[in-house]
Amino acid sequence: MDLPRIAPMLATPGALPPPGRDAAWAYETKQDGQRAMLYLGGDGGLVVRSRSGEDVSAAYPELRALGRALPAGRAAVLDAEIVVLDESGRSDFARLQPRMGLAGSPARARRMAVSDPVHAVLFDLVFLDGRLLTGLPWTERRQELEGLALEGPAWSTPRALVGHGEAALRATREHGLEGLLCKRITSRYEPGVRSKNWIKIRNMRTADIVVGGWLPGGGRLSGLPGSVLMGQRHAGGLRYVGSVGTGWSESERTALARLLHAAEIDDCPFSEVPPVAGAHWVVPRLVGEVRYAVRTRNGLLRQPSWLRLRPDLTPEESAADFE
Known part of the structure; x- marks a missing residue:
């Protein structure tokens, strides 16, 4: 038929x-x-x-x-x-x-x-x-x-x-x-x-993450972060849990850019180098809160969206259970 x-x-x-x-x-x-x-x-x-x-x-x-x-x-x-x-x-x-x-x-x-x-x-x-x-x-x-x-x-x-x-x-x-x-x-x-x-x-969940790097944006976002690379403390190191590139207002993205530029370092702070090209690494001291859908089997946060910086938290408080 x-x-x-x-x-x-x-x-x-x-x-x-x-x-x-x-x-x-x-x-x-x-x-x-x-x-x-x-x-x-x-x-x-x-x-x-x-x-x-x-x-x-x-x-x-x-x-x-x-x-x-x-x-x-x-x-x-x-x-x-x-x-x-x-x-x-x-x-x-x-x-x-x-x-x-x-x-x-x-x-x-x-x-x-x-x-x-x-x-x-x-x-x-x-x-x-x-x-x-x-x-x-x-x-x-x-x-x-x-x-x-x-x-x-x-x-x-x-x-x-x-x-x-x-x-x-x-x-x-x-x-x-x-x-x-x-x-x-x-x-x-x-x-x-x-x-x-x-x-x-x-149903969305929230998580506290540590910023370990960023990727430059393009076009009107030139010089600003297009996304930041997220980590969470695990087994004594900083484990990469994905990137987030949404949720900022224009002023928030500009303010975050100043913090990221001031914190740049040469070496990757993650336990394993993430599979991303063109990353800028930063001292892993900025803590943020993100909203996400689910954590994947390999520990990444799926569909993350930035909520806010968390200056009240230390990077050690971003620890998560990946098991």
Whole structure:
């Protein structure tokens, strides 16, 4: 069956709906993975397309069996998030990253499917058996999706919770999950649109870090830090935990530049030299606070944003547990 190409609907960053409207919204766990549209042609085949529309099927060979999960002749287009799960069953983007971009390397993809298998989290159904479902409300699409009973070794259809948004958000925080998706239960599917009918709430953490270096900015930021290199005390040394280049106002970036220029040194202060080119090293005495999403398996802070300098803290107080 020829299936319509459908762009994924996108969520808008925001907050929980007001308590008085809570029952009008459904809540799903926000996964930390790669968004994908899955095309089941009814002949046992499966095409996986990324958010941009690129065919990435060859990167995820373990998902092929999903094409045979529906009876012969039944065709569907599913909206999903492709993740790699850690030992606790949480999505781990650091483990997924090596799997992404392997559409042109099928042999390597097959090897990695054994060591770091992916899992497709199915959360919407936009086409089924010749019917375009985008005009249906979320509740009806969800009912159709759950009716397919798509549960398998590399895919699942997690339940959504209608109402109880505060409890749902609290649960994601307590379990160390990335965040929450809030979906208006009357909402239609809007292909390619970043809609306020879907709201995403990301759980962010904060950390105290030591500045060990900086990278120059370009253009209007010439002479100013484009990003700073972060470290945290660990095992008697300063361990590199990534770089941060957002969160400053213009005046804050200028003030930070003066401090960094005054603290420049020749030798790298990190226990191991970070894999960055063109770095300027500094005496590791400036402590800052950053907001971030998760700590990756190799200790880096993902999606960091600068919050403020912490002159009240010493570098030794930036110690972190990396285990």
